[in-house]
Amino acid sequence: xxxxxxxxxxxxxxxxxxxxxxxxxxxxxxxxxxxxxxxxxxxxxxxxxxxxxxxxxxxxxxxxxxxxxxxxxxxxxxxxxxxxxxxxxxxxxxxxxxxxxxxxxxxxxxxxxxxxxxxxxxxxxxxxxxxxxxxxxxxxxxxxxxxxxxxxxxxxxxxxxxxxxxxxxxxxxxxxxxxxxxxxxxxxxx
Amino acid sequence: xxxxxxxxxxxxxxxxxxxxxxxxxxxxxxxxxxxxxxxxxxxxxxxxxxxxxxxxxxxxxxxxxxxxxxxxxxxxxxxxxxxxxxxxxxxxxxxxxxxxxxxxxxxxxxxxxxxxxxxxxxxxxxxxxxxxxxxxxxxxxxxxxxxxxxxxxxxxxxxxxxxxxxxxxxxxxxxxxxxxxxxxxxxxxx
Numbered sequence: 001x002x003x004x005x006x007x008x009x010x011x012x013x014x015x016x017x018x019x020x021x022x023x024x025x026x027x028x029x030x031x032x033x034x035x036x037x038x039x040x041x042x043x044x045x046x047x048x049x050x051x052x053x054x055x056x057x058x059x060x061x062x063x064x065x066x067x068x069x070x071x072x073x074x075x076x077x078x079x080x081x082x083x084x085x086x087x088x089x090x091x092x093x094x095x096x097x098x099x100x101x102x103x104x105x106x107x108x109x110x111x112x113x114x115x116x117x118x119x120x121x122x123x124x125x126x127x128x129x130x131x132x133x134x135x136x137x138x139x140x141x142x143x144x145x146x147x148x149x150x151x152x153x154x155x156x157x158x159x160x161x162x163x164x165x166x167x168x169x170x171x172x173x174x175x176x177x178x179x180x181x182x183x184x185x186x187x188x189x190x
Numbered sequence: 191x192x193x194x195x196x197x198x199x200x201x202x203x204x205x206x207x208x209x210x211x212x213x214x215x216x217x218x219x220x221x222x223x224x225x226x227x228x229x230x231x232x233x234x235x236x237x238x239x240x241x242x243x244x245x246x247x248x249x250x251x252x253x254x255x256x257x258x259x260x261x262x263x264x265x266x267x268x269x270x271x272x273x274x275x276x277x278x279x280x281x282x283x284x285x286x287x288x289x290x291x292x293x294x295x296x297x298x299x300x301x302x303x304x305x306x307x308x309x310x311x312x313x314x315x316x317x318x319x320x321x322x323x324x325x326x327x328x329x330x331x332x333x334x335x336x337x338x339x340x341x342x343x344x345x346x347x348x349x350x351x352x353x354x355x356x357x358x359x360x361x362x363x364x365x366x367x368x369x370x371x372x373x374x375x376x377x378x379x380x
Contacts, residue, residue, distance in 0.1 A: 024298065106298065108214065126350065139354065143362035146348055147370070151341020158336055160316065164329065172333035180337070180370050 016054050025109025055113040062097045079134040086132050091173045094156035095166050102157030148180040206244050215299025245303040252287045269324040276322050281363045284346035285356050292347030338370040
Protein backbone atom coordinates (compact mmCIF):
# COMPACT_ATOMS: atom_id res chain seq x y z
CA UNK A 1 0.00 0.00 0.00
CA UNK A 2 1.43 3.42 -0.96
CA UNK A 3 1.59 6.25 1.60
CA UNK A 4 -1.23 8.20 -0.11
CA UNK A 5 -3.54 5.19 -0.27
CA UNK A 6 -2.75 4.36 3.38
CA UNK A 7 -3.52 7.93 4.40
CA UNK A 8 -6.87 7.97 2.55
CA UNK A 9 -7.77 4.65 4.13
CA UNK A 10 -6.96 5.98 7.63
CA UNK A 11 -9.03 9.12 6.97
CA UNK A 12 -11.90 6.96 5.71
CA UNK A 13 -11.84 4.84 8.89
CA UNK A 14 -11.73 7.95 11.13
CA UNK A 15 -14.69 9.42 9.24
CA UNK A 16 -16.64 6.15 9.47
CA UNK A 17 -16.03 5.95 13.23
CA UNK A 18 -17.21 9.55 13.63
CA UNK A 19 -20.43 8.75 11.76
CA UNK A 20 -20.92 5.53 13.80
CA UNK A 21 -20.84 7.56 17.03
CA UNK A 22 -23.65 9.81 15.76
CA UNK A 23 -25.82 7.45 13.67
CA UNK A 24 -24.74 3.97 14.81
CA UNK A 25 -23.41 1.37 12.38
CA UNK A 26 -26.96 0.57 11.17
CA UNK A 27 -27.72 4.21 10.45
CA UNK A 28 -24.50 4.90 8.51
CA UNK A 29 -24.32 4.23 4.74
CA UNK A 30 -21.36 4.09 2.35
CA UNK A 31 -22.87 7.16 0.70
CA UNK A 32 -22.78 9.09 3.99
CA UNK A 33 -19.12 8.14 4.45
CA UNK A 34 -18.34 9.30 0.88
CA UNK A 35 -20.22 12.58 1.42
CA UNK A 36 -18.44 13.29 4.72
CA UNK A 37 -15.08 12.69 3.02
CA UNK A 38 -16.05 14.78 -0.01
CA UNK A 39 -15.37 11.89 -2.40
CA UNK A 40 -17.52 9.69 -4.64
CA UNK A 41 -18.97 6.38 -3.52
CA UNK A 42 -16.69 4.73 -6.09
CA UNK A 43 -13.68 6.10 -4.20
CA UNK A 44 -14.95 4.41 -1.03
CA UNK A 45 -15.49 1.14 -2.96
CA UNK A 46 -11.87 1.34 -4.06
CA UNK A 47 -10.89 0.63 -0.44
CA UNK A 48 -13.83 -1.39 0.92
CA UNK A 49 -16.60 -3.38 -0.77
CA UNK A 50 -19.09 -3.39 2.13
CA UNK A 51 -19.91 -1.55 5.32
CA UNK A 52 -19.10 -4.77 7.20
CA UNK A 53 -15.54 -4.57 5.87
CA UNK A 54 -15.28 -0.95 7.03
CA UNK A 55 -16.63 -1.77 10.49
CA UNK A 56 -14.15 -4.63 10.85
CA UNK A 57 -11.27 -2.40 9.72
CA UNK A 58 -12.33 0.22 12.30
CA UNK A 59 -12.27 -2.33 15.13
CA UNK A 60 -9.36 -4.54 14.07
CA UNK A 61 -6.26 -2.52 15.10
CA UNK A 62 -7.39 -2.10 18.72
CA UNK A 63 -8.46 -5.75 18.87
CA UNK A 64 -5.11 -6.89 17.49
CA UNK A 65 -3.37 -4.79 20.14
CA UNK A 66 -5.51 -6.34 22.87
CA UNK A 67 -4.68 -9.88 21.71
CA UNK A 68 -0.97 -8.96 21.60
CA UNK A 69 -1.19 -7.62 25.18
CA UNK A 70 -2.81 -10.88 26.33
CA UNK A 71 -0.21 -13.00 24.52
CA UNK A 72 2.60 -11.03 26.11
CA UNK A 73 0.95 -11.27 29.58
CA UNK A 74 0.62 -15.04 29.15
CA UNK A 75 4.43 -15.30 29.08
CA UNK A 76 4.77 -13.54 32.48
CA UNK A 77 4.92 -16.17 35.23
CA UNK A 78 4.45 -13.93 38.32
CA UNK A 79 0.83 -12.77 38.95
CA UNK A 80 1.79 -9.37 40.43
CA UNK A 81 3.90 -8.03 37.55
CA UNK A 82 1.45 -9.63 35.10
CA UNK A 83 -1.48 -7.74 36.68
CA UNK A 84 0.56 -4.51 36.68
CA UNK A 85 1.35 -4.98 33.00
CA UNK A 86 -2.27 -5.78 32.08
CA UNK A 87 -3.65 -2.80 34.03
CA UNK A 88 -1.22 -0.33 32.43
CA UNK A 89 -1.65 -1.62 28.88
CA UNK A 90 -5.43 -2.05 29.09
CA UNK A 91 -6.00 1.47 30.40
CA UNK A 92 -3.65 2.89 27.77
CA UNK A 93 -5.49 1.03 24.99
CA UNK A 94 -8.88 2.25 26.24
CA UNK A 95 -7.75 5.88 26.53
CA UNK A 96 -6.10 5.90 23.08
CA UNK A 97 -9.37 4.52 21.63
CA UNK A 98 -11.91 6.49 23.69
CA UNK A 99 -14.25 7.17 20.79
CA UNK A 100 -14.13 3.58 19.54
CA UNK A 101 -14.68 2.21 23.05
CA UNK A 102 -17.75 4.40 23.49
CA UNK A 103 -19.27 2.97 20.29
CA UNK A 104 -18.16 -0.55 21.22
CA UNK A 105 -20.08 -0.36 24.48
CA UNK A 106 -23.35 0.60 22.84
CA UNK A 107 -23.51 -0.47 19.19
CA UNK A 108 -24.50 -4.05 18.28
CA UNK A 109 -23.16 -3.49 14.73
CA UNK A 110 -19.68 -2.90 16.14
CA UNK A 111 -20.02 -5.87 18.46
CA UNK A 112 -20.97 -8.11 15.53
CA UNK A 113 -17.80 -6.97 13.73
CA UNK A 114 -15.76 -7.95 16.80
CA UNK A 115 -17.39 -11.40 16.79
CA UNK A 116 -16.66 -11.83 13.06
CA UNK A 117 -12.99 -10.95 13.56
CA UNK A 118 -12.53 -13.26 16.56
CA UNK A 119 -14.78 -16.08 15.14
CA UNK A 120 -15.20 -17.16 18.77
CA UNK A 121 -11.77 -18.85 18.47
CA UNK A 122 -9.97 -16.57 20.79
CA UNK A 123 -12.36 -15.22 23.35
CA UNK A 124 -10.65 -12.05 24.50
CA UNK A 125 -13.52 -11.16 26.82
CA UNK A 126 -12.97 -14.44 28.72
CA UNK A 127 -9.16 -14.49 28.63
CA UNK A 128 -8.76 -10.95 29.91
CA UNK A 129 -10.54 -11.20 33.31
CA UNK A 130 -9.14 -14.72 33.87
CA UNK A 131 -5.58 -13.55 33.29
CA UNK A 132 -6.04 -10.43 35.39
CA UNK A 133 -7.52 -12.37 38.33
CA UNK A 134 -4.86 -15.11 38.08
CA UNK A 135 -5.24 -18.89 37.89
CA UNK A 136 -6.11 -19.55 41.56
CA UNK A 137 -8.41 -16.56 42.05
CA UNK A 138 -11.27 -16.81 44.51
CA UNK A 139 -14.77 -15.66 43.53
CA UNK A 140 -14.28 -12.19 45.01
CA UNK A 141 -11.15 -11.57 42.93
CA UNK A 142 -12.94 -12.87 39.83
CA UNK A 143 -15.81 -10.42 40.36
CA UNK A 144 -13.32 -7.59 41.08
CA UNK A 145 -11.52 -8.29 37.78
CA UNK A 146 -14.83 -8.09 35.87
CA UNK A 147 -15.85 -4.88 37.66
CA UNK A 148 -12.45 -3.28 37.03
CA UNK A 149 -12.28 -4.17 33.33
CA UNK A 150 -15.87 -3.30 32.46
CA UNK A 151 -15.74 -0.18 34.63
CA UNK A 152 -12.55 1.14 33.00
CA UNK A 153 -13.86 0.42 29.50
CA UNK A 154 -17.23 2.07 30.13
CA UNK A 155 -15.81 5.04 32.06
CA UNK A 156 -13.14 5.51 29.36
CA UNK A 157 -15.87 5.82 26.74
CA UNK A 158 -18.32 7.76 28.93
CA UNK A 159 -19.68 11.06 27.57
CA UNK A 160 -19.50 12.41 31.14
CA UNK A 161 -15.69 12.27 31.06
CA UNK A 162 -14.99 13.49 27.51
CA UNK A 163 -13.87 16.84 28.93
CA UNK A 164 -10.98 15.19 30.79
CA UNK A 165 -7.68 15.14 28.88
CA UNK A 166 -6.13 11.76 28.00
CA UNK A 167 -3.21 11.92 30.41
CA UNK A 168 -5.37 12.79 33.44
CA UNK A 169 -7.95 10.15 32.55
CA UNK A 170 -5.21 7.54 32.06
CA UNK A 171 -3.71 8.26 35.48
CA UNK A 172 -7.05 8.11 37.32
CA UNK A 173 -8.14 4.94 35.51
CA UNK A 174 -4.88 3.19 36.39
CA UNK A 175 -5.32 4.25 40.04
CA UNK A 176 -8.94 3.07 40.06
CA UNK A 177 -8.09 -0.27 38.50
CA UNK A 178 -5.10 -0.89 40.82
CA UNK A 179 -7.23 -0.04 43.87
CA UNK A 180 -9.96 -2.38 42.67
CA UNK A 181 -7.49 -5.24 42.28
CA UNK A 182 -5.59 -4.57 45.50
CA UNK A 183 -2.34 -3.62 43.73
CA UNK A 184 -0.11 -1.07 45.54
CA UNK A 185 -0.16 2.51 44.23
CA UNK A 186 2.50 3.18 41.60
CA UNK A 187 5.50 5.17 42.76
CA UNK A 188 5.18 7.58 39.80
CA UNK A 189 1.65 8.60 40.86
CA UNK A 190 1.79 12.19 42.10
CA UNK B 191 -56.25 -3.80 37.48
CA UNK B 192 -57.48 -7.20 38.66
CA UNK B 193 -55.06 -9.83 40.00
CA UNK B 194 -55.45 -12.02 36.90
CA UNK B 195 -54.81 -9.15 34.51
CA UNK B 196 -51.81 -8.04 36.56
CA UNK B 197 -50.40 -11.56 36.50
CA UNK B 198 -50.81 -11.87 32.72
CA UNK B 199 -49.13 -8.49 32.26
CA UNK B 200 -46.17 -9.54 34.45
CA UNK B 201 -45.84 -12.81 32.52
CA UNK B 202 -45.96 -10.89 29.24
CA UNK B 203 -43.17 -8.54 30.36
CA UNK B 204 -41.01 -11.47 31.56
CA UNK B 205 -41.52 -13.21 28.22
CA UNK B 206 -40.70 -10.03 26.29
CA UNK B 207 -37.49 -9.53 28.29
CA UNK B 208 -36.48 -13.13 27.61
CA UNK B 209 -36.99 -12.61 23.88
CA UNK B 210 -35.09 -9.29 23.99
CA UNK B 211 -32.04 -11.08 25.46
CA UNK B 212 -32.00 -13.53 22.54
CA UNK B 213 -33.18 -11.43 19.57
CA UNK B 214 -32.72 -7.84 20.76
CA UNK B 215 -35.62 -5.37 20.85
CA UNK B 216 -35.37 -4.81 17.07
CA UNK B 217 -35.56 -8.53 16.34
CA UNK B 218 -38.57 -9.20 18.60
CA UNK B 219 -42.11 -8.81 17.25
CA UNK B 220 -45.48 -8.70 19.04
CA UNK B 221 -46.28 -11.96 17.21
CA UNK B 222 -43.19 -13.62 18.72
CA UNK B 223 -44.24 -12.49 22.19
CA UNK B 224 -47.78 -13.85 21.61
CA UNK B 225 -46.38 -17.18 20.32
CA UNK B 226 -44.03 -17.55 23.28
CA UNK B 227 -46.94 -16.92 25.67
CA UNK B 228 -49.23 -19.27 23.73
CA UNK B 229 -51.84 -16.54 23.24
CA UNK B 230 -53.17 -14.60 20.24
CA UNK B 231 -51.70 -11.29 19.13
CA UNK B 232 -55.04 -9.72 20.11
CA UNK B 233 -54.42 -10.82 23.70
CA UNK B 234 -51.10 -8.97 23.65
CA UNK B 235 -52.80 -5.88 22.16
CA UNK B 236 -55.21 -5.99 25.09
CA UNK B 237 -52.31 -4.97 27.33
CA UNK B 238 -50.03 -2.99 25.02
CA UNK B 239 -50.58 -1.27 21.69
CA UNK B 240 -46.95 -1.16 20.51
CA UNK B 241 -43.58 -2.81 21.12
CA UNK B 242 -42.34 0.58 22.36
CA UNK B 243 -44.95 0.45 25.14
CA UNK B 244 -43.82 -3.06 26.08
CA UNK B 245 -40.14 -2.06 26.13
CA UNK B 246 -40.93 0.93 28.35
CA UNK B 247 -42.99 -1.25 30.71
CA UNK B 248 -40.07 -3.72 30.92
CA UNK B 249 -37.62 -0.97 31.88
CA UNK B 250 -39.83 1.30 34.00
CA UNK B 251 -40.00 -0.50 37.39
CA UNK B 252 -36.19 -0.70 37.77
CA UNK B 253 -35.83 2.89 36.59
CA UNK B 254 -38.46 4.08 39.08
CA UNK B 255 -36.60 2.27 41.84
CA UNK B 256 -33.33 3.91 40.81
CA UNK B 257 -34.89 7.38 40.87
CA UNK B 258 -36.40 6.64 44.30
CA UNK B 259 -32.95 5.55 45.57
CA UNK B 260 -31.42 8.81 44.29
CA UNK B 261 -34.20 10.91 45.83
CA UNK B 262 -33.72 9.20 49.18
CA UNK B 263 -29.91 9.63 48.96
CA UNK B 264 -30.35 13.33 48.22
CA UNK B 265 -31.90 13.79 51.69
CA UNK B 266 -28.83 12.30 53.43
CA UNK B 267 -26.46 15.12 54.43
CA UNK B 268 -23.33 13.08 55.36
CA UNK B 269 -21.29 11.81 52.35
CA UNK B 270 -20.13 8.58 54.05
CA UNK B 271 -23.53 7.14 54.98
CA UNK B 272 -24.93 8.42 51.67
CA UNK B 273 -22.24 6.53 49.71
CA UNK B 274 -22.87 3.39 51.84
CA UNK B 275 -26.59 3.64 51.11
CA UNK B 276 -26.07 4.19 47.37
CA UNK B 277 -23.60 1.29 47.07
CA UNK B 278 -25.90 -1.16 48.86
CA UNK B 279 -29.05 -0.15 47.01
CA UNK B 280 -27.42 0.11 43.57
CA UNK B 281 -25.82 -3.33 43.81
CA UNK B 282 -29.09 -4.83 45.08
CA UNK B 283 -31.02 -3.27 42.18
CA UNK B 284 -28.49 -4.56 39.63
CA UNK B 285 -28.49 -8.09 41.05
CA UNK B 286 -32.30 -8.28 41.25
CA UNK B 287 -32.43 -7.18 37.58
CA UNK B 288 -29.46 -9.11 36.18
CA UNK B 289 -31.19 -10.11 32.95
CA UNK B 290 -32.55 -6.63 32.31
CA UNK B 291 -29.17 -5.02 33.07
CA UNK B 292 -27.46 -7.33 30.56
CA UNK B 293 -29.89 -6.21 27.83
CA UNK B 294 -29.64 -2.58 28.96
CA UNK B 295 -25.87 -2.62 28.47
CA UNK B 296 -26.06 -3.84 24.89
CA UNK B 297 -29.40 -3.04 23.26
CA UNK B 298 -30.02 0.40 21.74
CA UNK B 299 -33.77 -0.34 21.65
CA UNK B 300 -33.83 -0.65 25.44
CA UNK B 301 -31.70 2.46 25.79
CA UNK B 302 -34.13 4.42 23.64
CA UNK B 303 -36.96 3.30 25.94
CA UNK B 304 -34.97 4.60 28.93
CA UNK B 305 -34.51 7.96 27.18
CA UNK B 306 -38.25 8.15 26.38
CA UNK B 307 -39.18 7.48 30.01
CA UNK B 308 -36.73 10.02 31.41
CA UNK B 309 -37.27 12.63 28.61
CA UNK B 310 -33.80 13.90 29.54
CA UNK B 311 -35.50 15.75 32.46
CA UNK B 312 -33.95 13.76 35.17
CA UNK B 313 -30.63 12.45 34.02
CA UNK B 314 -30.09 9.47 36.29
CA UNK B 315 -26.80 8.61 34.61
CA UNK B 316 -25.44 12.04 35.60
CA UNK B 317 -27.00 12.28 39.06
CA UNK B 318 -25.81 8.86 40.19
CA UNK B 319 -22.00 9.28 39.84
CA UNK B 320 -22.20 12.89 41.08
CA UNK B 321 -24.06 11.86 44.23
CA UNK B 322 -21.80 8.88 44.84
CA UNK B 323 -18.62 10.96 44.48
CA UNK B 324 -19.99 13.79 46.62
CA UNK B 325 -20.22 17.54 45.91
CA UNK B 326 -16.53 18.42 46.48
CA UNK B 327 -15.04 15.37 44.76
CA UNK B 328 -11.67 15.65 43.06
CA UNK B 329 -11.16 14.26 39.55
CA UNK B 330 -9.82 10.94 40.83
CA UNK B 331 -12.92 10.32 42.95
CA UNK B 332 -15.15 11.32 40.04
CA UNK B 333 -13.43 8.76 37.77
CA UNK B 334 -13.59 6.12 40.54
CA UNK B 335 -17.37 6.66 40.88
CA UNK B 336 -17.83 6.15 37.11
CA UNK B 337 -15.62 3.05 37.10
CA UNK B 338 -17.45 1.56 40.10
CA UNK B 339 -20.97 2.19 38.77
CA UNK B 340 -20.31 1.08 35.19
CA UNK B 341 -18.23 -1.86 36.38
CA UNK B 342 -20.90 -3.13 38.77
CA UNK B 343 -23.66 -2.72 36.17
CA UNK B 344 -21.67 -4.50 33.44
CA UNK B 345 -20.31 -7.24 35.70
CA UNK B 346 -23.81 -7.79 37.15
CA UNK B 347 -25.15 -8.43 33.65
CA UNK B 348 -22.08 -10.31 32.38
CA UNK B 349 -22.65 -13.75 30.84
CA UNK B 350 -19.36 -14.83 32.49
CA UNK B 351 -20.93 -14.51 35.95
CA UNK B 352 -24.41 -15.96 35.30
CA UNK B 353 -23.36 -19.13 37.14
CA UNK B 354 -22.86 -17.21 40.39
CA UNK B 355 -25.91 -17.14 42.70
CA UNK B 356 -27.49 -13.77 43.53
CA UNK B 357 -26.39 -13.62 47.16
CA UNK B 358 -22.73 -14.37 46.39
CA UNK B 359 -22.67 -11.92 43.50
CA UNK B 360 -24.31 -9.23 45.64
CA UNK B 361 -21.70 -9.63 48.38
CA UNK B 362 -18.73 -9.50 46.01
CA UNK B 363 -20.11 -6.52 44.07
CA UNK B 364 -20.66 -4.56 47.29
CA UNK B 365 -17.07 -5.37 48.36
CA UNK B 366 -15.70 -4.37 44.96
CA UNK B 367 -17.65 -1.10 44.89
CA UNK B 368 -16.69 -0.20 48.49
CA UNK B 369 -13.01 -0.90 47.77
CA UNK B 370 -13.17 1.20 44.62
CA UNK B 371 -14.63 4.13 46.54
CA UNK B 372 -12.37 3.79 49.57
CA UNK B 373 -15.21 2.85 51.95
CA UNK B 374 -14.27 0.55 54.88
CA UNK B 375 -15.28 -3.10 54.58
CA UNK B 376 -18.67 -3.85 56.07
CA UNK B 377 -18.66 -5.63 59.42
CA UNK B 378 -21.14 -8.28 58.20
CA UNK B 379 -18.76 -9.38 55.42
CA UNK B 380 -17.39 -12.81 56.26
